[in-house]
Amino acid sequence: MEIRRRPPNPSIAVEELRYQIKTPNSEPANILEEIIWHKETEVDQLREKLPLSELQRKLKDAPAPKDFLAALRNNPKKPAVIAEVKKASPSKGVIREDFDPVAIAKSYQSGGASCLSVLTDTKFFQGSFQYLAQIREVVDIPLLCKDFIIYPYQMQWARLHGADAVLLIAAVLSDQDLQYFLKIVKALGMTALIEVHTLAELDRVLNLDGATLIGINNRNLKDFSVDLKTTEDILQARLTTLSARNITVVSESGLYTAEDLARVGKAGASAVLIGESLVKQPDPGQALAQLIQD
Numbered sequence: 001m002e003i004r005r006r007p008p009n010p011s012i013a014v015e016e017l018r019y020q021i022k023t024p025n026s027e028p029a030n031i032l033e034e035i036i037w038h039k040e041t042e043v044d045q046l047r048e049k050l051p052l053s054e055l056q057r058k059l060k061d062a063p064a065p066k067d068f069l070a071a072l073r074n075n076p077k078k079p080a081v082i083a084e085v086k087k088a089s090p091s092k093g094v095i096r097e098d099f100d101p102v103a104i105a106k107s108y109q110s111g112g113a114s115c116l117s118v119l120t121d122t123k124f125f126q127g128s129f130q131y132l133a134q135i136r137e138v139v140d141i142p143l144l145c146k147d148f149i150i151y152p153y154q155m156q157w158a159r160l161h162g163a164d165a166v167l168l169i170a171a172v173l174s175d176q177d178l179q180y181f182l183k184i185v186k187a188l189g190m191t192a193l194i195e196v197h198t199l200a201e202l203d204r205v206l207n208l209d210g211a212t213l214i215g216i217n218n219r220n221l222k223d224f225s226v227d228l229k230t231t232e233d234i235l236q237a238r239l240t241t242l243s244a245r246n247i248t249v250v251s252e253s254g255l256y257t258a259e260d261l262a263r264v265g266k267a268g269a270s271a272v273l274i275g276e277s278l279v280k281q282p283d284p285g286q287a288l289a290q291l292i293q294d
């Protein structure tokens with residue numbers, strides 16, 4: 001999948017940007033492209049609210065990040081679960097009306113989640129960075145900021161709000177940006193979950209230095225269908241390479257049952273990322289505990 005970028009706000013030094021800007025005249029080709037086009041405006045607004053220099057000054061006082069990768073690797077139960085705090089999505093609309101992110105996060109932690117994923121995108125997922133910061137106050141397990149990162153500023157903003165890990169989407173970022181962003185993630189002491197949708201994207205990521213955690217997303221962003229075969233097919237082709245490089249694999253999206261977890265586990269995923277099927281349950285933590293019981 002190729003996601004086209006829009007020209008940035010002119011106040012940004014264009015010569016410093018590493019991706020090639022194609023100027024699309026048309027409508028967005030898919031939901032990811034629509035989200036990314038909107039993200040340009042959002043990041044501009046954040047930068048206006050808090051310039052990078054001030055953000056970096058505030059970050060000096062931030063508590064150290066928790067080790068997201070170790071939390072997944074050290075969990076004796078496989079696949080380990082990253083449970084997602086998700087109110088709504090482009091594919092399903094509102095998933096949970098009575099949405100209390102803090103209560104859901106606490107419940108996931110009690111239910112056996114190794115880590116949490118917190119959606120922070122407002123327009124498309126009704127998430128918020130305030131949710132991330134509030135959750136950081138009440139749970140001990142590591143937190144992934146689930147957003148659509150196109151600028152280094154966003155990783156620092158996520159860190160300021162308590163994130164221990166950030167999502168980098170291979171379809172959205174050039175190889176050069178991915179490599180550069182991985183360095184920034186490392187400098188911030190965080191973990192990068194690099195997400196791929198195809199074998200071609202995985203091969204691009206495997207050509208970079210420093211990937212330790214790769215997510216295979218089972219959702220087709222053109223028609224929103226989910227198919228666990230995506231994880232199976234990609235891992236069948238590259239599990240040997242991934243294992244030899246000690247890269248942890250997360251299967252993401254469309255996981256509902258213990259059989260689903262066993263299926264992607266058998267394919268070689270040592271962690272899963274689950275949102276909708278847990279968050280829509282009356283007690284998400286209890287639903288998680290049931291899902292992972294022996």
Ligand SMILES: O=C(O)c1ccccc1NCC(=O)[C@H](O)[C@H](O)COP(=O)(O)O
Nearest residue numbers: 031089090091252253254255274275276
């Ligand atoms: O969830 C969507 O509809 C979606 C649409 C466009 C881009 C990303 C999208 N989801 C982000 C995710 O990766 C999922 O929230 C996550 O993997 C959990 O998926 P699920 O268990 O199916 O809620």
